[in-house]
Amino acid sequence: MNIPVHLEERSYEIIIEAGARRKLSQLIAQLLPEAQACCIVTSETLVNEQWFDIDSGINQYTITVSDGEESKSIEVLGQVLEQLAEAKLSRRDLVVSVGGGAITDLAGFAAATYLRGIAVIHIPTTLLAQVDAAIGGKVGINLVAGKNLAGAFHQPRAVLCDVEVTATLAPEEIRSGLGEVAKCWLLEGKSASEIVATSPQDLLELAVNLKARIVSDDEREGGQRALLNYGHTLAHAIEKLCLAQSTPMRHGEAVAIGLRFAVRLALALERVDSAVVAETDAVVAGFDLDFAIPREFRTTDLVQAMSHDKKAHHDLTFVLPGPTGFGVVAGIDREIVTRVLEEFRNHE
Ligand SMILES: NC(=O)c1ccc[n+]([C@@H]2O[C@H](COP(=O)([O-])OP(=O)(O)OC[C@H]3O[C@@H](n4cnc5c(N)ncnc54)[C@H](O)[C@@H]3O)[C@@H](O)[C@H]2O)c1
Known part of the structure; x- marks a missing residue:
């Protein structure tokens, strides 16, 4: 193709x-x-x-x-x-x-x-x-x-x-790519139940298609391209702490955690209901990407790292699902982010 x-x-x-x-x-x-x-x-x-x-x-x-x-x-x-x-x-x-x-x-x-x-x-x-x-x-x-x-x-x-x-490729390298595929799957609004019936070639084409389409509309990340950062605010913070503490974790594993956290933040901000959270969890599980934030990472350090994310122009910025689709939400209250992250970690 x-x-x-x-x-x-x-x-x-x-x-x-x-x-x-x-x-x-x-x-x-x-x-x-x-x-x-x-x-x-x-x-x-x-x-x-x-x-x-x-x-x-x-x-x-x-x-x-x-x-x-x-x-x-x-x-x-x-x-x-x-x-x-x-x-x-x-x-x-x-x-x-x-x-x-x-x-x-x-x-x-x-x-x-x-x-x-x-x-x-x-x-x-x-x-x-x-x-x-x-x-x-x-x-x-x-x-x-x-x-x-x-x-x-x-x-x-x-x-x-x-x-x-x-x-x-080694299995962990496949997982690293699958995190991005799961992100594309969610951005395209596909359901978890469709994953098993989709061939690896079709998964590849879906993800490439989405990125090609978004880049065609927004070459330099002025608008739509930022949506590709779904799940990445927390993922980048996890990767930063992994690097500092020599904890091994592949990019896609961190993105998978970031996706599950972002949807919970969207729920706390009343942008989605709990069915969207359950569906996101099911998609992440469907790609075999059930990973947790390493226990040794402190929530305060993760929140601090998220506020320094290169893409965060207004303190805490996330790509979140909402009633009219995905959007970039800037300036989210630090206390809400900390509370949702704590709850998310406690339920893992
Ligand atoms: N420019 C962008 O838009 C963009 C987007 C996403 C990621 N990145 C960058 O991509 C990098 C991560 O890429 P990656 O995950 O591919 O890691 P990588 O390039 O470090 O490769 C991972 C490992 O897989 C091995 N490998 C590669 N192909 C193989 C194959 N066919 N068979 C066996 N082994 C193989 C490599 O030798 C390496 O050891 C990061 O630096 C990240 O910043 C850039």
């Missing part, structure tokens, strides 16, 4: 199919006929996977970085940029990312800045990168001061979502 992202001259397609990675050379010939070379940015582990048969059809250089978040640093970005220059990539050439969200973000940012911006095609290899990181053009790295604090908007020329590639 091909899903379009409509952004005028920056429009592109997300191709979802088994073996999509093999379309790379054909796509480069079609979209970038003057390209003579490309640099594939991937990881030291992924390059040895049996599916790693990436063929661009033009001169091809491979740059490998370490797996995971540690590569999203200013140092590694510098190394990648130097290697793009050593390969003598010109403005007509391109970067191809082959990896999870960390590599997508890093390679995309390198492409955004090298020669003031060259083309990038993403081949996302985790579920999270397929449904989220590779779509929408947000690229970036972490600073010592925090995650994703340096970056750019740089739309890819195409995204190749290959379901053969994600077959080698």
Whole structure:
């Protein structure tokens, strides 16, 4: 299936199919006929996977970085940029990312800045990168001061979502992506009872479709795109404390907790009734994402971290369901948030 992202001259397609990675050379010939070379940015582990048969059809250089978040640093970005220059990539050439969200973000940012911006095609290899990181053009790295604090908007020329590639993912990495899928499921108003009858390919398409549609309407997060942060205010706070206390938790697990908390906050603010809370719990359970906030985290620290969320312009800001659909609700009373969070934790 091909899903379009409509952004005028920056429009592109997300191709979802088994073996999509093999379309790379054909796509480069079609979209970038003057390209003579490309640099594939991937990881030291992924390059040895049996599916790693990436063929661009033009001169091809491979740059490998370490797996995971540690590569999203200013140092590694510098190394990648130097290697793009050593390969003598010109403005007509391109970067191809082959990896999870960390590599997508890093390679995309390198492409955004090298020669003031060259083309990038993403081949996302985790579920999270397929449904989220590779779509929408947000690229970036972490600073010592925090995650994703340096970056750019740089739309890819195409995204190749290959379901053969994600077959080698560890279960916790699948869960990490499923948190975002559950979020999309709820934003689309789908019921828990429909989950079992939906194939993995259909789940992928639902999530990609939603993100592609929202990005097409709101490229730079002025409005609708903020709805994609449903469940993320608490999730980001949990992830911040996990990092500080070396507690392992994957993004999707934190998002799943954030979704169940957000709907309870909406109930406390009389935006929804208890049936919506029960349905949200059933959806989260339907994706096998029943996780709890680690006991050692203090509620006051979580509330403090939520009020420092990058997206919180007015102290405590949440995406919440309501009578007329989902919306961004700013300036929520700290005492209400603390009380609802305490109750939520006590019932876990
Ligand atoms: N730009 C955006 O819009 C956006 C959106 C969401 C997340 N992100 C970013 O994405 C990152 C998280 O991405 P992630 O969850 O994909 O984690 P990740 O990129 O760190 O990958 C997780 C692990 O899975 C391994 N892996 C990747 N593909 C594999 C495969 N096919 N088989 C086996 N192992 C594989 C990786 O080597 C790594 O060890 C974060 O840095 C986050 O900030 C960005």
